[in-house]
Amino acid sequence: MAGVQVANVSRSFGAHKALDDVSIDFADGGFYALLGPSGSGKTTLLRQIAGFDFPDAGRIAIGGESVERVPVEKRCIGMVFQNYALFPNMSVADNVAFGLSVRGEPKAAIAAEVQRALDLVQLGKLGGRRPHQLSGGQRQRVALARAIVTKPRVLLLDEPLGALDKALRVDMQIELKRIQREIGITTIFVTHDQEEALTMSDRIGILRDGRLVQEGPPEEIYDRPQSEFAATFLGDANIFRGDATGNGIMLQDGTTINAASGASVPAGAKASCAVRPERIQISTGAAKPGSADANTLKGQVSKRIFAGNSSTYFVDRDGQTLKVIVQNTGAERLVEGQDVVLRWSPDSTVLIGV
Amino acid sequence: MADQLAVASRRGLRPALPLLLPAYLWLTVAIFLPLSAMVFFSFMTDLPLAGKEWAFTLGNYAAFFSQSIYSTLLLASLRLGLEVTLWCVVIGYPAAYVLAKVLKGRSREAIFLLVILPFWSNGLVRIFSWAMVLREGGILDTALNAVLPFKINIDLMYSYPAVIIGLVHSYVPYMVLTCYLTLQAIDDSLIEAGRSLGASRRQVLWRVIIPLSMPGLIAGAALIFVPVVGSFMEPRILGGRTGTFYGTVIEDQFVAVFNWPLGAALSFILLAVVLIILALAAPVLRRAG
Ligand SMILES: Nc1ncnc2c1ncn2[C@@H]1O[C@H](COP(=O)(O)OP(=O)(O)O)[C@@H](O)[C@H]1O
Ligand SMILES: [Mg+2]
Numbered sequence: 001m002a003g004v005q006v007a008n009v010s011r012s013f014g015a016h017k018a019l020d021d022v023s024i025d026f027a028d029g030g031f032y033a034l035l036g037p038s039g040s041g042k043t044t045l046l047r048q049i050a051g052f053d054f055p056d057a058g059r060i061a062i063g064g065e066s067v068e069r070v071p072v073e074k075r076c077i078g079m080v081f082q083n084y085a086l087f088p089n090m091s092v093a094d095n096v097a098f099g100l101s102v103r104g105e106p107k108a109a110i111a112a113e114v115q116r117a118l119d120l121v122q123l124g125k126l127g128g129r130r131p132h133q134l135s136g137g138q139r140q141r142v143a144l145a146r147a148i149v150t151k152p153r154v155l156l157l158d159e160p161l162g163a164l165d166k167a168l169r170v171d172m173q174i175e176l177k178r179i180q181r182e183i184g185i186t187t188i189f190v191t192h193d194q195e196e197a198l199t200m201s202d203r204i205g206i207l208r209d210g211r212l213v214q215e216g217p218p219e220e221i222y223d224r225p226q227s228e229f230a231a232t233f234l235g236d237a238n239i240f241r242g243d244a245t246g247n248g249i250m251l252q253d254g255t256t257i258n259a260a261s262g263a264s265v266p267a268g269a270k271a272s273c274a275v276r277p278e279r280i281q282i283s284t285g286a287a288k289p290g291s292a293d294a295n296t297l298k299g300q301v302s303k304r305i306f307a308g309n310s311s312t313y314f315v316d317r318d319g320q321t322l323k324v325i326v327q328n329t330g331a332e333r334l335v336e337g338q339d340v341v342l343r344w345s346p347d348s349t350v351l352i353g354v
Numbered sequence: 355m356a357d358q359l360a361v362a363s364r365r366g367l368r369p370a371l372p373l374l375l376p377a378y379l380w381l382t383v384a385i386f387l388p389l390s391a392m393v394f395f396s397f398m399t400d401l402p403l404a405g406k407e408w409a410f411t412l413g414n415y416a417a418f419f420s421q422s423i424y425s426t427l428l429l430a431s432l433r434l435g436l437e438v439t440l441w442c443v444v445i446g447y448p449a450a451y452v453l454a455k456v457l458k459g460r461s462r463e464a465i466f467l468l469v470i471l472p473f474w475s476n477g478l479v480r481i482f483s484w485a486m487v488l489r490e491g492g493i494l495d496t497a498l499n500a501v502l503p504f505k506i507n508i509d510l511m512y513s514y515p516a517v518i519i520g521l522v523h524s525y526v527p528y529m530v531l532t533c534y535l536t537l538q539a540i541d542d543s544l545i546e547a548g549r550s551l552g553a554s555r556r557q558v559l560w561r562v563i564i565p566l567s568m569p570g571l572i573a574g575a576a577l578i579f580v581p582v583v584g585s586f587m588e589p590r591i592l593g594g595r596t597g598t599f600y601g602t603v604i605e606d607q608f609v610a611v612f613n614w615p616l617g618a619a620l621s622f623i624l625l626a627v628v629l630i631i632l633a634l635a636a637p638v639l640r641r642a643g
Contacts, residue, residue, distance in 0.1 A: 050550060052546055054547075071549075072546075072549045072550055073549045073551075073552050073553060073554055074553070077550060078550065078551075079546070081543045081547060085541065085542055085546070087547075087548075087566075088566070089566055097599050098548070098553070099551035099552050102551065102552055102553040102554075102561070103552060145553065146547075147550075147551075150551060156550075240597040277482075
């Protein structure tokens with residue numbers, strides 16, 4: 001087991017920069033999600049770490065050992081592919097045994113290891129089957145067993161759950177997390193599903209156009225996004241744009257929005273504020289006054305979407321549509337067209353430099 | 355395939371019959387009729403032409419077993435078939451691999467065209483071109499002597515190697531095509547998965563790629579072996595006096611000696627032997643694939 005250091009890695013395909021000066025430190029034993037829209041370079045980064053492709057510049061180290069020019073078969077990694085990539089000409093047990101058998105380990109030892117790995121993924125009885133006789137979820141478990149049976153230093157997964165349907169995906173997320181904890185392997189997990197990244201990982205790296213936008217624990221990125229992109233890509237956010245005042249921004253119409261956290265932007269410069277929809281309180285005008293420095297805006301409900309345990313209100317305000325999510329606690333429901341007051345704390349507001 | 359058959363039998367074949375009829379008619383006229391005529395001939399003492407006397411006999415088949423020259427030549431032809439097939443694998447498989455897995459885009463199309471070019475040239479033209487290349491003072495001889503500092507004599511014409519070269523050249527495209535098709539169907543991520551598990555390129559080749567391309571290798575081998583065992587054009591033109599094989603003897607019966615019954619009987623013996631070999635090889639090959 002080992003950590004992975006990626007330092008200033010760049011990779012271009014022709015004129016296109018698929019990775020642009022990316023640096024990430026993957027801690028030993030951690031579960032790391034690489035998140036980003038399609039084409040942002042997630043797969044390319046994973047392939048540099050795996051050794052299928054080599055960076056034009058930068059350093060990659062696994063367990064402190066520099067590996068930029070080491071071919072994949074010598075890097076001692078485990079990889080799970082989106083399409084499973086099981087060998088169709090071999091049984092499930094032979095698939096799992098492959099990595100041990102190319103090392104020339106004795107047959108009896110291989111059989112025991114294979115059985116242990118299949119038990120770990122709860123497929124202990126299916127070793128004799130062929131891959132085409134398995135369901136999608138079972139194939140994914142075999143792929144996982146095959147990747148970890150060799151005791152690799154890192155486990156790399158490229159959108160491993162992308163081909164599964166929603167219910168199965170949630171099962172596999174829990175399963176994958178359990179196995180990862182059990183063997184304590186450094187895991188790098190590529191996904192474009194923000195919910196998956198939030199629920200599974202210790203840390204998240206957000207990629208965009210080949211650049212690392214932000215990196216940190218899920219709560220930190222969610223609560224303190226450093227860019228409008230990070231704020232809107234990981235979760236929902238209302239974005240206000242205006243001029244920095246020192247502790248917030250002033251909108252065009254003179255309204256001020258105070259922010260307790262975020263970047264420090266010199267007064268007068270362009271800046272944005274982000275606030276999560278579930279942090280905003282919505283009420284008809286006559287509501288109780290909040291604390292003195294609370295942010296307050298007036299608007300009009302343009303649409304309400306009822307979702308069982310919560311309702312989402314779209315509120316029009318000065319040409320902007322804001323999103324507010326309210327738990328359905330039995331209080332009165334607002335109707336479309338109603339004038340409302342929005343109120344939220346500066347603690348829930350993040351200042352973002354532009 | 356099995357599913358389709360099951361569906362066909364469930365619905366009954368009757369609705370499909372009008373569609374199948376032309377194909378069956380064509381098969382009857384083009385293959386079944388001539389073939390049964392040949393079976394008939396093979397049991398005759400002579401051709402029933404120009405009012406000649408004829409009777410039924412097993413003598414044509416007996417001739418194969420009484421005269422050892424026929425079985426000797428058949429063995430030589432089987433060996434020729436085996437050698438040509440092996441050379442086609444050795445040359446064709448790597449070529450197919452490069453086409454399917456290494457080259458991309460334009461260069462793949464260009465090389466592909468070169469590979470199937472022999473298909474488009476007339477067989478005789480192809481063979482006589484080789485004759486010009488291989489004979490003493492021919493293209494190969496002259497070219498090598500122009501390059502090499504010492505004098506060598508290349509005269510491959512009228513030899514066993516010349517026959518092999520001509521046949522391999524004619525038949526290698528089959529191997530390239532069948533292997534190319536199976537290799538192309540192998541997902542690149544299987545190769546990457548193998549290597550991520552610590553297998554070298556060579557181990558991936560032997561444990562993943564070759565087993566998965568077995569159907570293509572087998573199809574190519576069958577497509578090459580069968581006609582090569584019965585071949586006569588290449589052995590005759592490029593082999594000269596050394597080019598007497600089972601196929602040339604059969605051809606002689608039809609073209610020169612005019613003993614169609616013996617030629618037909620020898621053909622059916624060849625057919626039987628080839629079918630037996632394929633049947634024996636099938637289970638072994640299936641397990642390998
Ligand atoms: N082998 C390649 N050749 C050319 N362009 C590539 C290659 N691999 C990736 N790219 C390009 O690099 C960019 C990033 O790709 P990728 O890492 O696959 O994105 P993601 O996995 O985040 O969807 C894309 O624009 C893609 O077209
Ligand atoms: Mg990708």
